[in-house]
Amino acid sequence: MTMFKRALLCIIRNETRSVLLLLIIFVMGFLMSSSLVIEKACGGLEEQFLKETGLAVMFSYDFEDNVENNALWLGGKKDRNSTFSNVYKTLNMFCDNPYVTDYGYNIYMHGFSDCLYKESSEFGWKNVFDFSDPYAQYTRPLMWGVDRTEFSELADYVINVTEGRSFTREEISGGKNVCIVNEKLRIDKDGVMSEIRVGDTIPVKLVVFSSPNGAYNTYVGNELYSEYEYLKVIGIVHYNSDNDKAAVNEYRDPEMTIYMPNKTVMMIHEHMDNLRNSYEIKKDNLYGVLDDSSLGITNYYLQITDFSKTAEVLYQFEEYADVLSEHGDHPEYVSLVTTKDAYDNISWAVKGLCTFAGVFHKLSTVFFIIVTVLVVVLQIRNRKKEIGILLSNGEKKSKVIMQMILELFIVAVVGITLSILAGYRMAEPVGAALMSNTIEAKSETMSTDDRGNRINRILDVDEETLVEMFTVKPDYNSIVYQYFEGLSCVMISAGMICYAVVLTIPRKIMLDGD
Amino acid sequence: MIVLEVKNLQYYYQDGRKKRIILDNVNAEFETGKFYAILGESGSGKTTFLSLISSLDTPQSGEILFRGKDIKDIGYERYRRNHISMVFQNYNLIQYMTAAENVLVSMGITDNRIEGNKKETAYKLLEDVGIDKETADRRVNRLSGGEQQRTAIARALSTNSEIIMADEPTGNLDHETSGEIIDLLMNLAHERDKCVIVVTHDLSIAGKSDVILQLDTKKKAFTIYN
Ligand SMILES: Nc1ncnc2c1ncn2[C@@H]1O[C@H](COP(=O)(O)OP(=O)(O)OP(=O)(O)O)[C@@H](O)[C@H]1O
Ligand SMILES: [Mg+2]
Numbered sequence: 001m002t003m004f005k006r007a008l009l010c011i012i013r014n015e016t017r018s019v020l021l022l023l024i025i026f027v028m029g030f031l032m033s034s035s036l037v038i039e040k041a042c043g044g045l046e047e048q049f050l051k052e053t054g055l056a057v058m059f060s061y062d063f064e065d066n067v068e069n070n071a072l073w074l075g076g077k078k079d080r081n082s083t084f085s086n087v088y089k090t091l092n093m094f095c096d097n098p099y100v101t102d103y104g105y106n107i108y109m110h111g112f113s114d115c116l117y118k119e120s121s122e123f124g125w126k127n128v129f130d131f132s133d134p135y136a137q138y139t140r141p142l143m144w145g146v147d148r149t150e151f152s153e154l155a156d157y158v159i160n161v162t163e164g165r166s167f168t169r170e171e172i173s174g175g176k177n178v179c180i181v182n183e184k185l186r187i188d189k190d191g192v193m194s195e196i197r198v199g200d201t202i203p204v205k206l207v208v209f210s211s212p213n214g215a216y217n218t219y220v221g222n223e224l225y226s227e228y229e230y231l232k233v234i235g236i237v238h239y240n241s242d243n244d245k246a247a248v249n250e251y252r253d254p255e256m257t258i259y260m261p262n263k264t265v266m267m268i269h270e271h272m273d274n275l276r277n278s279y280e281i282k283k284d285n286l287y288g289v290l291d292d293s294s295l296g297i298t299n300y301y302l303q304i305t306d307f308s309k310t311a312e313v314l315y316q317f318e319e320y321a322d323v324l325s326e327h328g329d330h331p332e333y334v335s336l337v338t339t340k341d342a343y344d345n346i347s348w349a350v351k352g353l354c355t356f357a358g359v360f361h362k363l364s365t366v367f368f369i370i371v372t373v374l375v376v377v378l379q380i381r382n383r384k385k386e387i388g389i390l391l392s393n394g395e396k397k398s399k400v401i402m403q404m405i406l407e408l409f410i411v412a413v414v415g416i417t418l419s420i421l422a423g424y425r426m427a428e429p430v431g432a433a434l435m436s437n438t439i440e441a442k443s444e445t446m447s448t449d450d451r452g453n454r455i456n457r458i459l460d461v462d463e464e465t466l467v468e469m470f471t472v473k474p475d476y477n478s479i480v481y482q483y484f485e486g487l488s489c490v491m492i493s494a495g496m497i498c499y500a501v502v503l504t505i506p507r508k509i510m511l512d513g514d
Numbered sequence: 515m516i517v518l519e520v521k522n523l524q525y526y527y528q529d530g531r532k533k534r535i536i537l538d539n540v541n542a543e544f545e546t547g548k549f550y551a552i553l554g555e556s557g558s559g560k561t562t563f564l565s566l567i568s569s570l571d572t573p574q575s576g577e578i579l580f581r582g583k584d585i586k587d588i589g590y591e592r593y594r595r596n597h598i599s600m601v602f603q604n605y606n607l608i609q610y611m612t613a614a615e616n617v618l619v620s621m622g623i624t625d626n627r628i629e630g631n632k633k634e635t636a637y638k639l640l641e642d643v644g645i646d647k648e649t650a651d652r653r654v655n656r657l658s659g660g661e662q663q664r665t666a667i668a669r670a671l672s673t674n675s676e677i678i679m680a681d682e683p684t685g686n687l688d689h690e691t692s693g694e695i696i697d698l699l700m701n702l703a704h705e706r707d708k709c710v711i712v713v714t715h716d717l718s719i720a721g722k723s724d725v726i727l728q729l730d731t732k733k734k735a736f737t738i739y740n
Contacts (some may be wrong), residue, residue, distance in 0.1 A: 005622075393623045507565045510570065
């Protein structure tokens with residue numbers, strides 16, 4: 001009879017002993033593997049969350065507070081190009097990095113309806129939008145991603161289209177000369193309805209002024225040159241003050257807004273910059289009409305969404321953006337809010353569970369080792385006679401040890417297999433229930449303001465979202481690890497077997513007494 | 515033919531600082547085909563002697579030679595595995611195995627295996643000692659003392675060893691069964707040419723044996739009667 005057969009026979013014939021050992025290994029192994037699986041699932045939740053929510057990034061630059069640093073931050077190009085297009089370029093610097101595939105942003109100024117006036121021309125009276133008016137007020141569509149191509153204020157019901165339509169994606173990305181006008185802007189200075197209709201064309205006046213003082217303050221100089229760009233009105237919108245929950249409206253008068261695609265504004269500005277430069281007048285005598293101090297550009301708000309990349313890419317992007325924002329002397333003016341922040345806002349229950357499962361896992365590992373060692377020691381004590389018989393038969397001690405380790409190993413493999421199966425089966429409901437309980441208990445003492453910030457509201461996620469997302473998926477590495485860990489815990493007892501067999505003196509067992 | 519030779523054997527237990535000598539300058543020779551009875555008062559050191567010649571214990575001085583070779587040089591484990599077999603008063607069988615399995619375990623350990631199909635050999639050996647197939651397939655803990663001791667003898671035979679040692683093999687058995695077991699052991703010596711060494715208190719067994727070794731408590735050595 002080989003050692004292997006002896007081991008099998010021993011397991012099969014000593015049912016009670018084997019079942020007891022199996023049960024202990026199963027229970028301890030279950031505690032260990034379910035807590036490990038929960039811990040791992042909690043850890044994997046962040047990645048899953050980022051994947052499912054599409055890695056949205058919000059970037060905001062507090063321009064008003066940072067006017068002085070602005071020049072530095074924008075690369076000191078203020079003298080050549082208008083601040084406006086520089087800002088656009090800076091934003092593009094963020095957006096044109098390899099990590100961002102789709103983005104939108106919103107720049108706005110405040111002013112009055114004065115910017116829209118009537119001008120006579122060879123074609124008769126026309127409504128003219130004076131782009132160079134310091135009180136010009138226009139905004140650009142903010143895209144929230146692939147599933148929300150409407151610009152933000154439409155999407156938030158801050159405005160709704162009463163005539164015509166919103167922008168198409170082609171108009172937004174192509175920088176088409178189109179615009180959407182608030183219905184209030186149809187009333188001219190004298191309180192008479194203007195004739196702006198959907199389908200009309202509004203000329204945009206681009207002016208180059210002289211700057212006798214060489215200062216970038218007001219356009220006190222003469223009009224040196226002017227040119228017209230034409231915007232086609234595609235929609236008329238109504239502003240709902242009740243629904244204005246968007247923070248972007250802080251400084252802007254939404255009733256006096258003309259909306260244009262981002263790229264259109266940028267292209268018009270660039271054209272104007274070129275006009276000014278090509279006028280070949282020394283820069284000290286000229287200035288761009290869109291000087292920041294006169295226009296009071298207050299806030300840049302940028303939202304970048306990436307629906308295809310991984311969490312790793314997001315972290316890389318964060319690093320990238322951090323470096324950019326540190327160009328200024330006051331990086332505190334720049335803030336970046338990402339989906340990861342959204343996750344951090346709501347993941348306290350997950351993190352708690354993760355820590356709990358981690359501690360539980362470590363404790364159960366220690367407990368597992370202690371309990372199996374005790375059981376194995378007790379079982380060896382009852383097998384002294386058997387060991388003595390084998391040794392007096394001339395069996396090598398090493399073979400006796402191997403036989404007993406083999407028995408332990410076979411039972412351990414079966415027990416751990418069962419415990420891994422049970423661990424995977426139970427980890428999901430147990431983990432979710434534990435999380436739900438914590439959330440329920442804490443939410444009673446928590447105000448709604450505590451529960452996530454703007455990005456969480458935009459993404460429409462809260463703690464319960466994570467509970468729903470909490471899934472346990474067996475993966476090869478983790479299963480191998482669990483076998484390794486479980487078997488290691490059991491196999492520490494093999495040391496006790498070696499110890500007991502090596503110390504066995506067969507003479508005492510075999511010849512003394514009965 | 516001399517198979518086992520004991521020369522100037524000394525064995526003592528260390529009782530604190532004092533040496534308690536059990537065996538002193540013991541000499542003996544054992545031949546195949548003979549039945550040896552070791553007699554002596556209780557506590558005289560019979561079991562001790564047996565444990566030495568079975569290499570379960572080692573003497574402080576002296577030599578034990580198996581076919582002229584010191585068992586130390588053969589290697590104690592290998593000596594036990596291939597050259598001797600033991601039968602004990604308390605049978606010492608693995609309780610959760612059947613009689614046949616106990617025999618098979620021994621056959622699996624020795625390097626001296628009997629030729630042929632292992633299972634058939636095991637049943638044959640058991641049959642030789644009076645255990646039928648049905649009994650052979652029963653677990654040892656459901657066998658009578660006599661049946662267990664027969665199984666132990668079959669196990670001793672299974673390793674094909676020349677020497678069979680027994681320490682009071684009939685100590686737990688009734689008179690009639692004792693006789694049967696002793697007859698079996700005698701047969702092994704006389705018919706199978708084994709060297710059988712039996713420690714016993716039973717004088718009737720001693721009477722039937724070929725050689726008697728009387729362990730003298732004073733002398734701490736054997737007086738041999740052929
Ligand atoms: N571990 C030990 N330490 C000290 N003395 C021991 C030890 N084992 C046995 N002895 C002593 O050695 C002596 C011989 O013991 P042994 O078992 O060989 O006697 P025995 O002849 O077999 O006796 P019995 O007929 O009663 O079985 C006894 O006096 C016993 O007390
Ligand atoms: Mg004795």
